[in-house]
Amino acid sequence: MAKLKVEDLVVAYGAVIAVRDISFTVEDGEFVSLLGPSGCGKTTTLRCIAGLEGSSGGTIRLGEAIMAADGRDVPPDKRGINMVFQSYAVWPHMSVFENVAYGLRIRRETSADIERKVGEALKIVGLDGFAGRYGTELSGGQQQRVALARAVVTSPRLLLFDEPLSNLDAGLRDRMRFELVELQRRLGQTSLYVTHDQSEAMLMSDRIILMKDGRIMQSGTPRDLYERPASRFAAEFIGNANIVEASVIRSAGDRSAQVSLPGGVIVAGHFSRGQDARASGPVLACIRAESISRIRDDETGANCFDARVETLGFLGPLVTCSLLLGEVTLRAELPARRPPVIGDTIRVRIEPDDVIIIPE
């Protein structure tokens, strides 16, 4: 296992620049996700690290070794990196045992070692007892486990995942997310994971690198990105955010300010990096659906408002509704136990700390 260091990486396909000068590290044993919308360059970055795509500029280091520099790339089979694909890529004409043993046979390991290592890898992924089955005799989830066993059996220095769970049905995908992280933690395997699914990245990652148009927009722990989005893009991509055009009118100390929204004033207590609670002017206020709570009709204080219920949808434990506050419509999620009715005026509160001010 080793630390991955990517510096100023550029990948161009002719005139199309897929990755624009990005830098990041994945520490030894860390699980990091590249997250972003379709076409943002995450798969290209991953494939370039694997050596399946050439770099056009920048450096990729794994531990002390240089994998790519100045457009010169080490071949994929010399990198000590394994990759798990969305398509499983399990060979149907080979048994599970042979699928997993393949990388060890290429390395000319002894039969005894192959037997032992394949046995251990199949046990790790919960497939002991399946060694003799063929690829065609396995479910999608089982095939994905074979792909995982094949990836870990050679103890690579780095594991790469390209949307490995997106072909599985919702229930199995949920289970495999937890299993995969549990496996990664147990093996202490340095891992880089590509996904466009924000909840998957939030659930699984030590750190998330959020990409857009070939660039890194923000990186940090899932909590950092959720609580301190640095841009409208980050606020909208991660979690349920209402984004409202606003203007800081008066500072209320170093860490909070009064902010005017269409039809009202709200106290904001959270300022994203680069935003100063003392500076006035146009900004965006980010209010997450789950930070709006219903209170008693007679409650007063900072950020207590009357709101008219305009739409309502049942989500099981919660109802999702649009609320008209002043002239602003906000999406809120409220407990379903005592649901409001469309047309009701209800009293709500928004914690000042849950109002995040981001650059316009």
Ligand SMILES: Nc1ncnc2c1ncn2[C@@H]1O[C@H](COP(=O)(O)OP(=O)(O)OP(=O)(O)O)[C@@H](O)[C@H]1O
């Ligand atoms: N072989 C190629 N030739 C030309 N352009 C390419 C090639 N592969 C990718 N691109 C372009 O590079 C950009 C980044 O693509 P990439 O596949 O890395 O995005 P992505 O974020 O992984 O998207 P997705 O989630 O849809 O796979 C896109 O604009 C894509 O059209």
